[in-house]
Amino acid sequence: MTAVTAVTPVTALKRPLWTVVGLLAAAAVLLWVGAYRGGGAGQSALAALALAMIAAALATGGFLRRLLGGVVAAVGIVAGFASAGGALLPAVLGMAAAALQLAAGVLLATLGHRMPRMGSRYRSRPAAGQRNMWDELDAGRDPTG
Numbered sequence: 001m002t003a004v005t006a007v008t009p010v011t012a013l014k015r016p017l018w019t020v021v022g023l024l025a026a027a028a029v030l031l032w033v034g035a036y037r038g039g040g041a042g043q044s045a046l047a048a049l050a051l052a053m054i055a056a057a058l059a060t061g062g063f064l065r066r067l068l069g070g071v072v073a074a075v076g077i078v079a080g081f082a083s084a085g086g087a088l089l090p091a092v093l094g095m096a097a098a099a100l101q102l103a104a105g106v107l108l109a110t111l112g113h114r115m116p117r118m119g120s121r122y123r124s125r126p127a128a129g130q131r132n133m134w135d136e137l138d139a140g141r142d143p144t145g
Contacts, residue, residue, distance in 0.1 A: 016107055017057070017115040023104035024054045024072070027079075030097035034083065039090030046079045046094075050101060057108060061117035069112050073105025 031039075031047035053072050060068055076098045083094020108115075136143035 016111050020057055020104045020107050020115075021054050023100045023107075024050045024057070027076075027097040027100040027104070028054075030093045030100070031079070034090035034093035034097070037089050037093070038087045039083065039094060040086070042082050043079075043090060043094055046075070046082065046097070049075060050097070053101075053104075057104075057112075058118050061115070062113050065112035065115065066109050069105045069108025069110070071105070072108055073102050076101030076103075076105055 028047040028050035031043045031050065035041070035043035035047065053068070053075070056068055057065065057072075079101055080095055080098030083091050083098060085091065086094075133143040
């Protein structure tokens with residue numbers, strides 16, 4: 001008999017944080033191209049905001065990252081409405097960027113608490129005998145010997 005393993009969203013996406021970064025970077029590029037092709041200052045501001053959201057996604061963790069996911073999704077919806085009604089190419093690029101931001105926001109909101117945090121691999125674990133070492137020093141004994 002073979003064992004059946006369940007495929008969860010975390011195992012389906014090997015690097016969900018980098019997926020979010022890629023989606024937001026692609027959204028920023030699309031918005032900037034749309035702004036360059038006549039989309040206006042609104043799209044370039046949304047592109048800068050998408051880049052800022054990359055930094056925020058990398059710097060936060062836990063509940064704050066999940067909350068950021070809701071903000072990213074909301075900004076994606078706003079970007080979609082802001083892009084509609086303009087010239088054809090900037091509107092299409094803006095709608096595509098909005099879809100990418102919405103997807104990134106959903107990923108952050110649902111899987112953000114499981115994604116690695118910035119610098120988490122460098123955090124030291126508290127040493128079990130550290131207090132004992134200080135007690136030994138206070139007593140005048142060498143704890144290393």
